[in-house]
Amino acid sequence: MASIQLENVSVSFPVYNAATRSIKNRIIQSATGGQIRADTTSQRISVVQALQDITLTLGEGDRLGLIGHNGAGKTTLLRVLGGIYEPNSGRISVKGLTVPLFDISLGMDQESTGYENIILRGLFLGLTRREIKARMEEIADFTELGDFLDLPIRTYSAGMQMRLAFAVSTSVVPDILLLDEGIGAGDAAFMHKARERLARFTEKVSIIVLSSHSDDLVRSMCSKAILMEHGQIVHAGPTDEVLERYREMRGF
């Protein structure tokens, strides 16, 4: 059973600049600390509070949309759910195989062939070589790239690369899927086929969390939504209600 539970989760980012990252400054700082303490405290690493007291429970079948303007903490929340950022405080428990799909072509190598990239992408998704080989034919068929798969993908058009990335990324069904702005799929002819596959794929995933700026996308995929601002959840509820609230907030 897949489930996600967050309890009072907070995340803050240290913002380092060249000065705070250098050892020289740290040493000088500690050496001169006595005289210019006032200065050193203000020189302290500035901290951005990216998430504050997030409490959230998701279970089997939940489709959650994250809504909010840039910098509201949507991506950070996704990364916390994916286990990439460990929160500074609070409790988090995520059960089930989680796949963060922020960039479907993460890890693809321009100089490697299409087949090599299928393997590479599959490894990134947590598959073993053997598992990928078992799916290879199905993936290759779906891309309709034929003999191109033997060529390095730098010879592909952007749309062809997208097809490849899309085909591999939707070949593993995780328990929990984390999406940032949905999944793109290239040209129009392919679009129809891709949409079918995507629908079949997302149907099988037990929990999906999607962060998006597109109202339509959120409405079509998610039953529930949360509205975030300054790293906090300001409103949670059914998608339409939350979108309505967001529209009010933006002032139209």
Add this chain to the structure above:
Amino acid sequence: MSSETQVGESPLLSQFRYGLRSEQIRGALRDVAEGWERRELWMTLGLQDVRQRYRRSKLGPFWITISMAVMVLALGLLYGQIFRQDIHEYLPFLAAGFVIWGLLASMINEGCLAFIQSDGMIRQLNAPVSIYAFRVLWSNLIAFAHNIWVFFAVALWFGVDFNWNLLWVPLALFVILLNGLWISLLFGLLSARFRDVPLIVGSIVQVLFFITPVIWRPEMLPGRALLLDLNPFYHLVEIMRAPLLGQPAQLTHWLSVLSILLVGWAVTFFFYSAYRWRIAYWV
């Protein structure tokens, strides 16, 4: 964690206390163990790192072998003259030392960049971060596998007596790699936070090359100075170079290397469990 932070305490210190709870220690162990389990991924990435450097060149990664061969020959002929050494013994000695040094130096230098260079992946992939240290190790092992042939070619040419001591070589390599792993984890972590670390380490490694008996023989230093025995790199090089040249390595070298291994891992483990979770924030 913020609730436990005391006023006026450096955030690094409070993170350190936080990181030493048993939960974090288990997390660090799990991270390394799970990193090992994802070996198909980091082996592929490591291989890709090597291949990328030599893509579309005719000889590909064999340029590693060739440039090592040129280096060894040039240095060997020159320094053999300067030090008035018998070329039959000096060249194999230099080739072995140089190849081992190459492995050590690049493991350390690239180990510093283990996390910095993979920043994009770290922020997008929910894999244990230790895979990036393993990746560095693997690509260095591949380069080493190309370089070692230079030694064997030189050794065959000059008729080095290969014997059963050669069996020590894989063991020595294994121990060197275990050392490489803690070095990548520790220095990779420190470098992610303090970006001067790779630069400092780089220049220290460069100096160490001249202090360590790679191009000169330990016997050339009168009275076996402290400089030699206190240099960890001397022992690391020697446990592998001696068996390559047909002699068993002295026990003191092995003992030194094993203590470096233990102390290194202990220190690394401390830091790694304390700050591992911060790496994603730092890169």
